[in-house]
Amino acid sequence: MTTAREYDFRKVTMDDMPMLLEWQAQPHVREWWDSDEQYDQEELDDPRVSRWIVLVDGSPFAFMQDYSVHGWEEHHFAHLPKGTRGIDQYIGDPAMIGVGHGTAFIGARMGVLYDSGAPVIATDPHPDNERAIAVYSKLGFEPSGQPQETQWGRILPMLARP
Template sequence: MPNDLPSIGFEPVRHDHLPMLHSWLKKPHVRQWWGEPDQEIRLIREGLETGEVDAFIIRVDSRPIGYIQSWWPTEYEEEAWTRDLSPDTPGIDIFIGESEMIGNGLAAPIVRAFGRRLFENGAPRIVIDPDARNGRAVRAYAKAGFTVYRELEEPDGKTLLMEKFPDPN
């Protein structure tokens, strides 16, 4: 990727974005890590309606290329790993929906930019929980400044819990 980083923006998800999101969720490179598209779009829709997640379309040079959300892990008590977090620690989830944008080195700057927004809004720490087999994502999160703080063995494989703190200034 050239030294000139593209313009990265985040547009709040609206209901009219749902068909585009659904089409991305059906793509093999997304579905592999996000699960069944109809269920995932239902969860995104519910998150919009309840406000449980802050959901955004990722735009690179004004073009919609993916999805990113922040959520509050401590609101999901069924996940044992969330009980150790403070209530003001957001989690994030992301996917790049446009196939041709995969492998272009965009994920790390996108996650860094989104993290900056969360830190500017007072987050003391940010967490993300990739599947350990998703090496591309794990490497991108590490490039964005996340480090593994715990590994979980789950029925469908190993999950890495990764964290990032604000840059000291």
């Protein structure tokens, strides 16, 4: 388990693409994150999505994004209140898995989102991703329906409120 640490979040830039592609090639990421496409500048500038490199002690080790659930037509979370944010993330560095970093940095980002006015935070892990579901449950997320197919793949909808 990690000791209390501070996590920093910096915006993803085009300079991060080689690192992100390296992380996405890791088997533990590839199992659940099915894209190995590089972002382009237009995607990084998309106001619907905030993409972050997560750092601890100044070292990058994870990727996280939060997004407006109302930014896409027919999004599976579009029924949620205005201001709701969705989150996705992965730990890129395999040495950082299983020691509490996921729970810690996701919780830190959730605090920022709540402080910014998000009434609900939504996430949608694959129903078979037991590790992610366990982490989300520790952070107060609860399933909000049955597993379902979406345009982004099979998901278990989960919600957390402040």
